Amino acid sequence: MAEDTTSEPMGNVTADDVAAAAGVSRWTVNRAFKKDASISAKSREKVMAAAKALGYVPDLRAASLASDRSNLVALLVDDFANPHKLVMMERLTRILRKHGWDTLLVNTLGRDDANDALLNASQRRVDAVILIGIQFDDEVLRTASHARRFKKLIIFARVSQNPNTISIAVDDVHAMLEIAEYVRTKGYQRPMFLAGPRTVSAHLPRKQTFLAYWKEHFGSEPETCEVEAYDPVLAARVMADTLKGRPRDALPDIIVCENDALAMGTIDVIRHDLGLRVPEDIAVTGFDDVPQIQGPNYNLTTYRQPLTAMAEYLVTVLESQKDEDLSRSFKGHIVPRTSA
Amino acid sequence: MAEDTTSEPMGNVTADDVAAAAGVSRWTVNRAFKKDASISAKSREKVMAAAKALGYVPDLRAASLASDRSNLVALLVDDFANPHKLVMMERLTRILRKHGWDTLLVNTLGRDDANDALLNASQRRVDAVILIGIQFDDEVLRTASHARRFKKLIIFARVSQNPNTISIAVDDVHAMLEIAEYVRTKGYQRPMFLAGPRTVSAHLPRKQTFLAYWKEHFGSEPETCEVEAYDPVLAARVMADTLKGRPRDALPDIIVCENDALAMGTIDVIRHDLGLRVPEDIAVTGFDDVPQIQGPNYNLTTYRQPLTAMAEYLVTVLESQKDEDLSRSFKGHIVPRTSA
DNA sequence: CCGAATCCTGCACGCGCGTGCAAGAATTAT
DNA sequence: ATAATTCTTGCACGCGCGTGCAGGATTCGG
Numbered sequence: 001m002a003e004d005t006t007s008e009p010m011g012n013v014t015a016d017d018v019a020a021a022a023g024v025s026r027w028t029v030n031r032a033f034k035k036d037a038s039i040s041a042k043s044r045e046k047v048m049a050a051a052k053a054l055g056y057v058p059d060l061r062a063a064s065l066a067s068d069r070s071n072l073v074a075l076l077v078d079d080f081a082n083p084h085k086l087v088m089m090e091r092l093t094r095i096l097r098k099h100g101w102d103t104l105l106v107n108t109l110g111r112d113d114a115n116d117a118l119l120n121a122s123q124r125r126v127d128a129v130i131l132i133g134i135q136f137d138d139e140v141l142r143t144a145s146h147a148r149r150f151k152k153l154i155i156f157a158r159v160s161q162n163p164n165t166i167s168i169a170v171d172d173v174h175a176m177l178e179i180a181e182y183v184r185t186k187g188y189q190r191p192m193f194l195a196g197p198r199t200v201s202a203h204l205p206r207k208q209t210f211l212a213y214w215k216e217h218f219g220s221e222p223e224t225c226e227v228e229a230y231d232p233v234l235a236a237r238v239m240a241d242t243l244k245g246r247p248r249d250a251l252p253d254i255i256v257c258e259n260d261a262l263a264m265g266t267i268d269v270i271r272h273d274l275g276l277r278v279p280e281d282i283a284v285t286g287f288d289d290v291p292q293i294q295g296p297n298y299n300l301t302t303y304r305q306p307l308t309a310m311a312e313y314l315v316t317v318l319e320s321q322k323d324e325d326l327s328r329s330f331k332g333h334i335v336p337r338t339s340a
Numbered sequence: 341m342a343e344d345t346t347s348e349p350m351g352n353v354t355a356d357d358v359a360a361a362a363g364v365s366r367w368t369v370n371r372a373f374k375k376d377a378s379i380s381a382k383s384r385e386k387v388m389a390a391a392k393a394l395g396y397v398p399d400l401r402a403a404s405l406a407s408d409r410s411n412l413v414a415l416l417v418d419d420f421a422n423p424h425k426l427v428m429m430e431r432l433t434r435i436l437r438k439h440g441w442d443t444l445l446v447n448t449l450g451r452d453d454a455n456d457a458l459l460n461a462s463q464r465r466v467d468a469v470i471l472i473g474i475q476f477d478d479e480v481l482r483t484a485s486h487a488r489r490f491k492k493l494i495i496f497a498r499v500s501q502n503p504n505t506i507s508i509a510v511d512d513v514h515a516m517l518e519i520a521e522y523v524r525t526k527g528y529q530r531p532m533f534l535a536g537p538r539t540v541s542a543h544l545p546r547k548q549t550f551l552a553y554w555k556e557h558f559g560s561e562p563e564t565c566e567v568e569a570y571d572p573v574l575a576a577r578v579m580a581d582t583l584k585g586r587p588r589d590a591l592p593d594i595i596v597c598e599n600d601a602l603a604m605g606t607i608d609v610i611r612h613d614l615g616l617r618v619p620e621d622i623a624v625t626g627f628d629d630v631p632q633i634q635g636p637n638y639n640l641t642t643y644r645q646p647l648t649a650m651a652e653y654l655v656t657v658l659e660s661q662k663d664e665d666l667s668r669s670f671k672g673h674i675v676p677r678t679s680a
Numbered sequence: 681c682c683g684a685a686t687c688c689t690g691c692a693c694g695c696g697c698g699t700g701c702a703a704g705a706a707t708t709a710t
Numbered sequence: 711a712t713a714a715t716t717c718t719t720g721c722a723c724g725c726g727c728g729t730g731c732a733g734g735a736t737t738c739g740g
Contacts, residue, residue, distance in 0.1 A: 012408075012725090015726070016726085024689080026690090026726090027689075027690060028689065031689085039689085040687080043688080057463050058463060058726085058727075059725090059726055060464050061410070061464065061465055062695085062727040062728090065401050065694095065695050065696065065727075066694075066726080067728050068352075070401070080430035083632070085426065086425065089420070089429075090420035093445055094447045094449065097447055097460070102444060102460065103444065103446075104445070105444070106433070106443075107430060107437055120437070124400050124412075125399060149395065232635065233631060233635060236635060236636075265635070271637070273636070291573060294573065295572065295576060296608050296611075297612065297637065352695090356696085365720050365721080366696090366697085368720080370696095370697065371718095378717065378719090379718070380706095399696055399697070403696080403697055403698070404725095405698090405724095405726070406696080406698040406699080407697080407699085407725085
């Protein structure tokens with residue numbers, strides 16, 4: 001028989017098997033896999049050798065069941081049209097994994113599906129739910145936190161009024177003031193603000209801050225426009241409808257967009273539908289600094305959130321035992337490019 | 341006391357609690373939550389009412405532990421720079437969830453991390469591992485499938501020579517023949533092929549098919565170029581280095597890209613570094629039909645994979661008990677736009 | 681070399697649910 | 711009304727590991 005020398009790991013190898021092979025008890029085997037457990041170097045070595053030979057890895061389901069700690073978080077996303085989501089997912093999963101956390105990705109189909117998605121997460125007994133979608137309005141949040149099925153409910157990259165909810169986000173007011181000031185000092189006169197869907201309390205601060213700033217400095221309220229999703233394609237459609245056919249002097253000289261997704265669609269419309277130039281005819285600003293707008297094509301003036309710091313802080317939140325309010329806001333910085 | 345009428349679900353509500361409340365045994369409770377279990381409508385109703393009152397949901401960890409079926413898959417991704425990954429993740433998570441499967445998203449940092457990532461998945465005892473990265477070369481796959489820790493190892497949207505591996509992908513040869521024929525009939529003369537990283541057997545068929553087709557029809561081998569990642573930014577850098585400074589007649593008249601990510605960077609270079617027009621001076625084709633290239637800006641001629649059908653088939657693969665080879669290839673279709 | 685402090689190791693019990701079977705209840709046929 | 715079916719329900723046992731403790735092995739000071 002040309003069998004492998006290593007006995008084949010048919011079926012599940014359990015800690016008991018390893019214990020037998022290593023000549024220790026099962027508990028010693030599990031200790032060998034725990035970070036700072038009290039175990040002698042010799043025992044650990046023996047165990048690890050036996051484990052490798054048998055192809056044993058601890059079963060995290062059983063560990064989680066026994067300890068009531070899963071080291072698993074659910075990431076709820078409902079907004080895949082926004083390229084920024086890809087950046088966030090990459091950053092979050094990378095940093096979470098670095099610290100030993102696994103991520104359950106739940107595609108929340110829409111607002112009506114939010115509860116099902118949360119249910120989904122709770123069935124896996126995740127240690128926390130992280131929301132990076134837009135459709136989670138205050139009502140959904142209230143329902144979710146009321147059910148108390150989650151130890152932690154975290155809103156990432158967005159603020160929320162809801163109690164029982166931890167918000168890790170950039171300071172929208174500070175950020176938008178920086179952008180507004182940039183726009184003003186560059187001498188623009190007729191700005192338009194392009195907002196995303198007005199889900200309750202979502203990114204409302206950005207719009208309000210800009211409008212308030214402008215009114216304070218010029219006494220006039222800028223024109224605004226709204227798109228129902230952070231989707232470049234949809235944004236382009238809306239902007240085409242809004243701007244096409246206007247006489248030159250009825251057009252804004254700068255369009256301040258709530259984020260890059262909207263800005264991309266806007267730039268496309270300015271160039272290809274209106275036949276105008278960016279920024280000479282109409283300038284554009286965004287928010288998020290997604291990779292797509294960093295090239296020579298869009299070259300968008302935008303605002304960068306400190307995503308890595310936010311993700312690292314998220315980990316400390318996950319590991320915190322305290323019951324205090326762990327919400328925190330971060331400051332990013334403007335990234336000037338040629339679009340404005 | 342202004343307490344809720346519903347007793348508060350402090351701590352974990354277990355099936356026993358529900359059983360007590362509903363006046364049945366624990367097993368009847370669990371049966372009520374099983375799809376087609378033999379249980380009377382009356383009992384189920386009682387159980388469900390009690391469950392809702394107590395806020396009970398079955399614990400999938402325990403269920404998985406007891407049944408050795410987790411209804412969980414791990415999705416390993418290592419290539420977040422490629423916007424197509426966002427599309428795939430959205431489609432896969434949506435369709436998997438529709439059929440009752442949860443998704444563990446594992447960010448595979450690089451080739452050396454592949455084994456750790458797989459380990460990660462195996463600790464959660466997932467029912468299958470789905471690979472949509474590029475760094476999983478044959479060696480990694482062999483190691484993974486040799487360990488036999490996974491019931492199923494699935495390569496999505498890519499072929500693989502490895503046995504013990506299920507590949508669900510588009511037929512690269514057929515696809516590239518379609519593109520090549522399109523290029524030829526449009527009258528292009530000096531094509532260049534832009535390939536991605538040459539991880540073993542990855543998308544090699546596309547390149548080889550195109551080169552073979554061209555040689556067969558014109559007797560000449562087209563120029564080729566290679567980028568180390570499916571990253572528009574990196575592609576732009578490479579193409580700028582390659583094309584800048586060439587006299588007009590030394591430039592290709594069309595650049596056939598292995599996918600859209602490369603094509604986007606290429607178009608940016610043609611326009612902004614070379615100052616030329618697409619498609620008049622140099623045409624471009626892509627692969628994948630990502631949303632970003634559908635607008636008026638890139639308007640890329642590309643190839644669309646039947647992602648939904650592929651994802652649905654993935655589910656049937658997951659649910660299949662058979663041991664036969666479940667690999668299957670799909671045919672997509674070319675999407676002609678203005679870039680070529 | 682002895683006693684005390686320190687370090688390791690083994691163990692009973694429980695985490696919440698699935699499996700397969702057997703007994704009980706409800707239904708139908710005779 | 712009784713027997714034969716079918717439907718419904720309860721249960722012992724196990725899935726693999728964590729917790730806290732107690733006894734044994736080891737080390738150190740004097």
